[in-house]
Amino acid sequence: MAEALLSTPHLLGIKQVTAEDMETIFKTADGFKDVINRPIKKVPSLRDMTVANLFFENSTRTRISFELAEKRLSADIVNFSASTSSVKKGETLLDTVNNILAMKVDMVVMRHPHPGACVYLSRHIEAKIINAGDGAHEHPTQALLDCFSLREKFGHLKGLNVAIVGxxxxxxxxxxxIFALKKLGANVRVCGPPTLIPTFIKSLGVEVDYNLKSTLDWADAVNMLRIQLERQEIRYFPSLREYTMLYGLDRELLESLDKKLVVLHPGPINRGVEISSEVADHEQSIILDQVENGVAVRMAVLYLLAGSN
Amino acid sequence: MELNLFKGNKLEVTLSRLCHQLIENHGDFRNTVMLGMQPRGIYLSRRIHSLLADLSPQGDIPYGELDVTFFRDDFRRHGAPLMANQTRVDFLVEGKKVILIDDVLYTGRTVRAALDAMLAYGRPENVELLVLVDRHRMRQLPIEPRYVGIRVDTLETEKVIVRLKEGGHKDSVRIES
Known part of the structure; x- marks a missing residue:
């Protein structure tokens, strides 16, 4: 029987995984997608493991998705959120995590506002770590579920034109x-106001386009991102209304294209800003498929990391 | 060393006997379903399902393929996890007679996992096990097959390899040591 081994003991970022790792995760997620569509949505694989969900930053979707994935693998769970913890009393990250691990926790799922927090942690603790988002750095399970959803829709990613807008x-x-799509052989183009596209981005092998229409004409699928006002310390564009006019996707624009462009969105959606309500609920939008796939993909990641000793 | 377990047309004869034993016990298969076990039992179960369709043409017997990877009891206990396979079961087993099919029965642990996995599809009336090769006296759990192609005494160091044309090979059943 074929073995399913990842090349990494943690999931810190897509940068650290290979295309083969991702293929292993997708194949395993296929199995879990089948499981979560059965009348009994649970398997016993992780019944002797405890997973800590450490959320130092707000989250709804990712947190619920991880929690469901863990429960459907029969793991025991402890939840932690920074707003209700001793972090407010001045405890360091390492102390907080070591205290939790002293209670015999096997895996840590962590979201943290600082880039690299998971990498730092992985150098100091024994437990397996899954990055659930670290600042403006990486959100590996989101990229995996986006690619899994595209693979499901198109059958492959090689040669696919994927645009990321916002x-x-x-x-x-x-x-x-970008890391995931490039490793899987897709072509990537980013689009948005020049102030919101870093100049180094071309070094990752992606194209840059400041015009939404020409980007959409090129793309097979588009990932529409939210404007992260909470991370913007200065004003990057004159107004949200102007942003919507130049970079928002509405039904008129979507249906003016001479193909069925597939629309993704990682959520949370700001309806009427980056995409209109009609596009969010459009038949070409696979936003809810992404959410469903998120649980299966996270189950696969938890399962594969737990299994590698 | 290599030992061929089915010489000449013996495999066809054995498969035909297994089918007739199934017909003897299940009659018109009205309340019976068949489940092949992933990854390798499915080639045997596909063969038996199609042989039964020729021998007993009262109607198609519901047929599915079950993957037990996520139900194994050796997960995290030895080596790497195994790659999962597709489960294709589009019916419930509630109140049905289930014929579970695998190519080789060894420790019985995979069958235990299959019984666990089957629970997701309801409570069957009864479950019978059919295997082509029973590695006699190697069981670690109280699991016994009802239908057996051939019963062999093997050593732990030996391997039983079943290849069938459904899997893209020439039919052969061998013991390798």
Whole structure:
């Protein structure tokens, strides 16, 4: 029987995984997608493991998705959020995590506002770590589920033209997606206001386009990102209304294209800003498929990391 | 060393006997379903399903393929996890007689996992096990097959390899040491 081994003991970022790792994760996620569509949505694989979900930053979707994935693998779970913890009393990250690990926790899923927090942690603790988003750096499981959804829709990623539109500068989803898509052989083009596209981005092998229409004409699929106002310390564009006029996707624009462009969005959606309500609920949008696939992909990541000793 | 377990047309004869035993016990298969076990039992179960369709043409017996990877009890206990395979079961087993099919029965642990995996599809009336090769006296759990192609005494160091044309090979069943 074929073995399913990842080349990395943690999932810190897509930068650290290979195309083969991603293929192994996708194949395993196929199995879990089948499991979560059965009447009994649970398997016993992780019944002797405890997973800590450490969220030092707000999250709804990712947190619920991880929690469901863990529960459907029969793991025991402890949840932690920074707003209700001793972090407010001045405890360091390493102390907080070591205290939790002293209670015999096997895996850590962590979201943290600082880039590299998971990498730092992985150098100091024994438990396996999954990055659930670190600042504006990486969000690997989001990229995996986006690619899994595209693979499901198109059957392959090689040669696919994928556009990422919006706040590229502050987006960990964009960076992880760029790494993942490039490793899987897709072509990537980023689009947004020049102030929100970092100049170094071309060194990752992606094209830059400041015009939404020409980007969409080129693309087979588009990932529409949210404007991350909470990370913007200065004004990057005159107004949201102007942003919407230049970079928002509405039904008129979507249906004016001579193909069925597939629309992705990592959520949370700001309806009427980056995409209109009609596009969010459009038949070409696979936003809810992404959410469903998120649980299967996270189950696969947890399962594969737990299994590698 | 290599030992061929089915010489000449013996495999066809054995498969035909297994089919007739199934017909003897299940009659018109009205309340019976068949489940092949991934990854390698499915080639045997596909063969038996199609042989039964020729021998007993009362109607198609519901047929599915079950993957037990996520239900194994050796996960995290030895080496790497195994690659999962597709489960194709589009019916419930609630109240049905289930014929579970695998190519080789060894420790019985995979069958235990299959019984666990099957629970997701309901409570069957009963479950019978059919195997082509029973590695006698190697069981670690109280699991016994009802239908057996051939029963062999093997050593732990030996391997039983079943290849069938459904898997893209020439039919052969061998013991390798």
């Amino acid at each position: 706040d590229i500068l502050h987006s960990r989803v964009a960076l992880s997606n």
